[in-house]
Amino acid sequence: xxxxxxxxxxxxxxxxxxxxxxxxxxxxxxxxxxxxxxxxxxxxxxxxxxxxxxxxxxxxxxx
Amino acid sequence: xxxxxxxxxxxxxxxxxxxxxxxxxxxxxxxxxxxxxxxxxxxxxxxxxxxxxxxxxxxxxxxxxxxxxxxxxxxxxxxxxxxxxxxxxxxxxxxxxxxxxxxxxxxxxxxxxxxxxxxxxxxxxxxxxxxxxxxxxxxxxxxxxxxxxxxxxxxxxxxxxxxxxxxxxxxxxxxxxxxxxxxxxxxxxxxxxxxxxxxxxxxxxxxxxxxxxxxxxxxxxxxxxxxxxxxxxxxxxxxxxxxxxxxxxxxxxxxxxxxxxxxxxxxxxxxxxxxxxxxxxxxxxxxxxxxxxxxxxxxxxxxxxxxxxxxxxxxxxxxxxxxxxxxxxxxxxxxxxxxxxxxxxxxxxxxxxxxxxxxxxxxxxxxxxxxxxxxxxxxxxxxxxxxxxxxxxxxxxxxxxxxxxxxxxxxxxxxxxxxxxxxxxxxxxxxxxxxxxxxxxxxxxxxxxxxxxxxxxxxxxxxxxxxxxxxxxxxxxxxxxxxxxxxxxxxxxxxxxxxxxxxxxxxxxxxxxxxxxxxxxxxxxxxxxxxxxxxxxxxxxxxxxxxxxx
Numbered sequence: 238x239x240x241x242x243x244x245x246x247x248x249x250x251x252x253x254x255x256x257x258x259x260x261x262x263x264x265x266x267x268x269x270x271x272x273x274x275x276x277x278x279x280x281x282x283x284x285x286x287x288x289x290x291x292x293x294x295x296x297x298x299x300x
Numbered sequence: 301x302x303x304x305x306x307x308x309x310x311x312x313x314x315x316x317x318x319x320x321x322x323x324x325x326x327x328x329x330x331x332x333x334x335x336x337x338x339x340x341x342x343x344x345x346x347x348x349x350x351x352x353x354x355x356x357x358x359x360x361x362x363x364x365x366x367x368x369x370x371x372x373x374x375x376x377x378x379x380x381x382x383x384x385x386x387x388x389x390x391x392x393x394x395x396x397x398x399x400x401x402x403x404x405x406x407x408x409x410x411x412x413x414x415x416x417x418x419x420x421x422x423x424x425x426x427x428x429x430x431x432x433x434x435x436x437x438x439x440x441x442x443x444x445x446x447x448x449x450x451x452x453x454x455x456x457x458x459x460x461x462x463x464x465x466x467x468x469x470x471x472x473x474x475x476x477x478x479x480x481x482x483x484x485x486x487x488x489x490x491x492x493x494x495x496x497x498x499x500x501x502x503x504x505x506x507x508x509x510x511x512x513x514x515x516x517x518x519x520x521x522x523x524x525x526x527x528x529x530x531x532x533x534x535x536x537x538x539x540x541x542x543x544x545x546x547x548x549x550x551x552x553x554x555x556x557x558x559x560x561x562x563x564x565x566x567x568x569x570x571x572x573x574x575x576x577x578x579x580x581x582x583x584x585x586x587x588x589x590x591x592x593x594x595x596x597x598x599x600x601x602x603x604x605x606x607x608x609x610x611x612x613x614x615x616x617x618x619x620x621x622x623x624x625x626x627x628x629x630x631x632x633x634x635x636x637x638x639x640x641x642x643x644x645x646x647x648x649x650x651x652x653x654x655x656x657x658x659x660x661x662x663x664x665x666x667x668x669x670x671x672x673x674x675x676x677x678x679x680x681x682x683x684x685x686x687x688x689x690x691x692x693x694x695x696x697x698x699x700x701x702x703x704x705x706x707x708x709x710x711x712x713x714x715x716x717x718x719x720x721x722x723x724x725x726x727x728x729x730x731x732x733x734x735x736x737x738x739x740x741x742x743x744x745x746x747x748x749x750x751x752x753x754x755x756x757x758x759x760x761x762x763x764x765x766x767x768x769x770x771x772x773x774x775x776x777x778x779x780x781x782x783x784x785x786x787x788x789x790x791x792x793x794x795x796x797x798x799x800x801x802x803x804x805x806x807x808x809x810x811x812x813x814x815x816x817x818x819x820x821x822x823x824x825x826x827x828x829x830x831x832x833x834x835x836x837x838x839x840x841x842x843x844x845x846x847x848x849x850x
Contacts, residue, residue, distance in 0.1 A: 240698070244801035248445060251394065251691035264802070267494060268487055270518045272531060 238277055239287045242296075246289035254291075261295035274299055301329040301423055303450070304357065304436020304809075308337040309715045311434070311470045318432075319344055327426055329419045331360060332436060333710055334739075334781060335774045348419040351776050354710045355810040356409035358442045359694040360416065361449035363402040363409070365395040367420035368456055375458030383455055383687040391452060391689035400694075408696070410776070424457045428464040435472050436712075439809045441697045444802035449692040456689075461678035471595045473719060478593030481648075481664070482641070486517030491645040503644050510627070519804040520546065521797065524555030534561035536621070538614065539582060541570040544720040544787050547795040547806040548762050549824075565617055570722045571787050574835045580617050581610035588613035589634045591656070593664075597674070599651060600661045697810050699798050701778075705760060705812035707744065708779050709794060717785035725786055736789035739772040739781040740815060748816055757818035758782070760811050763793040765825060766818045780815060787832075793824050 245264050249257040265274055281288065281296045288296070307315035318338075322328055328346040330339050339349045352360050368374060369392050379388055398404055402413035402420075423429050431454060437446050450467045459465040471477055483490040493500035496514045505512050518526060520542060526532035528551075535556075546552045556562060556575035564576035573579055585592075587608040593599045604613070612620065615637065619629045631637050635653040642648050649667035656662055662673040677683075701708060716732040718724045738756060750756055756769045758780075767782060767789055775781060784791035798807040821829075 241799075241801070244441060244695070247693070247695045248801055251693040267496070268516055268802070270486070270522060271515050272526065273518075273522060 238273070238280065242277060242292040243287075243289045246291040246295070249291060250289075257291050258294045258298070261291050262298045265295060265299055301331065301419075301429065301431050302338060303331040303431060303433045304438075305432060305434025305470045306332070306334075306336045306338075306436075306712060307432070307434075307470065308341070310713045312715060314432075314470060327422060329422060331357075333776060333779050334712075347422060348415055350411045350415060350419060353408070353410045353776075354708050354779060355440060355697045355699070356405075356411075356694075357437060357440060357446045358449055358692055359400075359405040359409045360411055361446060361453060362395055362400040362692060362694060363405045363411075363413075363416050364420045364423065364453055365391075365449070365456065366397075366400040367402065367417050368424050368453070369396050370401075371421070373421065373424035374456050378458035379456060382461075382681070383689060387689045391691060394691050394693075395452075405694075408694070423453070428462070429454075429457065429459045430465050431459075431467045432470055433468070434470045436710075436809055438469075438472075438800065438803070438805050439807060441699075441798050441800055441807045441810075442695060443800040443805055443807075445692045445695075448690040451687075452689050452692065455687045460687075461676070461680065463676055466677075469595055475592045475594075477595055477597065478591065478599070481593055481597075486519055489644075490641060491647045507640065507644060521799060521804055521806070524552055527555035527558045530558065532559065534559055534563075536563045536565070537572060538565040538618070539567075541566070541572045541720050541722050543571040543575065544722075544792065545784070547792050547799075547808060548797045549790060549793045550763060551797060552792075563621075565614065566722070568722055568726065569835070571720075574831060580621075582617070583608040583610065583613045588615065590615070591634075591638065597663045597677075598661045599656060599664065601653065601656050697798060697807060699796055699807065699810050699812055701812045705814050706778070707813050707815060709758065709760070709811040709813040710779060710781050710809045711784050711791055711795070712781065714783050714785065717783065719785070721785040721787070733783075733785065736767055736783045736786050736791060737770045738767050738815065739770050739775050741775040741777045741779070742771050742773065743777045744775075744780070744815070745769065745771050750815070750817060755818050756815050757822065758794055758813055758815055760794045760796065760813045762796045762811075763790075763824060764822045765790040765793050766820075766822050769815075780813065788825060788828060790822075790824055790828060793822075 245261050249260040252260060277296050278300055281293060285293050307318060322344050328338065329348045330336065330346045331350045331352060333351060333354050335349065338344060339346050350360065402416040406413045431450050433450065437443055440446065454460050454467050481490065487495055489495060489500050489504060495501060495516060501512050501514060523532050523535065543549065543552050543556065553575065562576045563578045563580065564573045565580035565582045566573060567582050567584055585602050586605045588602065589604045590602045591599050592602055615634055619631065622629050638651060638653055642651050646667060647665040650671050651662055651664065651666050659672060663675050664673060666673040713719065714733055716729045738758060740750065750769050752769065752771050754769050755766055757764055757766050782791055794813060795806065795808055795811050799805060
């Protein structure tokens with residue numbers, strides 16, 4: 238899950254920060270099923286170790 | 301330009317057309333780790349073969365773009381008229397960076413910079429230029445990024461929206477295009493409309509008289525993860541052999557075993573059927589009516605030649621299952637299903653069996669604006685309006701070679717077998733291709749004491765299998781290759797769970813492996829034979845018991 242999230246973040250990392258966070262958030266919403274989003278939200282609630290900063294910010298916007 | 305595709309083996313009909321054009325004088329660039337037939341064979345010779353290392357596609361396409369931008373080969377009028385200016389300028393700046401030059405990317409791609417520069421100039425200035433790509437593009441962790449990179453290149457050179465150009469996928473299996481068009485993705489309805497699109501969803505709710513979720517569903521790999529976690533209980537698999545075709549076989553079988561209800565519908569008792577609680581005998585293309593849609597969006601009729609030998613066509617089996625679950629469907633014939641598709645899908649609004657019969661075939665979109673279909677897309681404008689250039693940063697896959705696994709395995713197909721062999725490996729085609737073989741470069745073979753025909757163990761961090769070796773200069777040093785047509789080979793025992801960041805497509809084309817001499821089959825292969833023996837015996841007993849009862 239962390240690896241998948243970081244792969245998405247690395248794609249959007251080439252864009253300006255706000256645009257990148259919005260892109261990662263949108264990807265989670267459109268393509269990750271509810272239980273996958275719940276899992277990563279819970280993971281971030283416990284510190285989100287190893288997550289790319291863009292993924293961390295995006296997950297916080299999902300909550 | 302053919303990228304990550306081997307048409308003469310995997311798409312022979314298309315290859316025949318391509319070879320005809322090549323004999324008539326068309327120029328050819330091949331971007332592929334292997335020296336495939338199109339690089340040089342009778343009457344065909346590519347102008348350039350760029351033998352990139354598996355996993356470096358995006359670095360190569362960025363280098364193409366670098367040459368086109370820095371050598372001022374951009375079709376400026378096309379870009380100005382058809383594309384978003386700000387996104388283009390952002391992209392132009394990105395690809396012009398020195399780190400994207402052919403000289404800088406040569407270290408990761410292995411492609412000589414001078415050859416890449418020459419190929420990029422030919423693509424940009426040689427007249428109409430089309431890109432054809434295959435699973436050698438999509439089956440990577442950056443497969444989607446690469447597709448965007450190719451679309452960038454086509455827009456930058458004005459190679460879209462007219463005959464003889466474009467970015468053209470050579471689909472992995474028959475009717476992949478049709479399945480995608482019909483909303484087989486877990487986040488879409490037919491016509492590529494997201495499930496969160498309220499207007500589209502309400503159309504289906506009204507037609508089917510049921511509420512529909514606005515949330516995306518799970519993809520196959522996510523389903524298997526969830527099954528292992530205990531939150532995904534049942535699956536209905538129609539015409540797919542995921543135990544053999546999906547990566548990391550051990551993980552797939554763990555997921556299948558964990559499920560409470562596995563229903564498999566297929567022509568044969570395939571590998572996946574071994575894990576089924578219920579098996580429905582499917583029907584072949586000769587036993588049913590319907591349509592197939594190919595890569596050029598062309599919808600063609602499939603006509604029933606004989607009644608289904610098992611009694612029901614595939615669509616009737618699905619309807620019977622639906623009725624048993626409490627939702628009877630009203631269709632009397634597949635043409636009525638197509639009529640519903642037309643009512644609910646704007647790009648199919650004008651499609652019907654009668655019209656396909658009248659015209660022979662139809663390329664969608666087919667509607668009031670294009671009553672006889674659309675042979676060429678993007679003429680005068682894109683569906684989204686202005687074309688948007690995307691930043692395609694090269695991110696190396698995390699599947700890296702190491703001292704323990706120093707070679708890269710890439711997999712593919714051969715002409716005489718089809719995919720996982722569910723159909724062709726049961727035929728006399730086995731005379732031509734009786735087993736999967738490992739192709740290895742002479743240097744790599746010599747370093748390991750491997751000779752032609754030796755049994756070798758192919759090992760990755762995911763698993764191990766054995767097969768016979770063939771010494772081949774088609775391969776470049778450091779890269780080995782095999783097919784995945786035979787269940788006993790278990791090529792996907794070795795492949796890993798890495799997948800494309802956007803689509804979830806498995807990264808079949810890059811697996812770090814080691815190869816060494818082997819005296820016996822692998823433990824997985826021994827278990828495989830035992831499992832097949834057991835399931836076959838059970839089947840025989842049931843048949844005998846049924847016959848006695850009759």
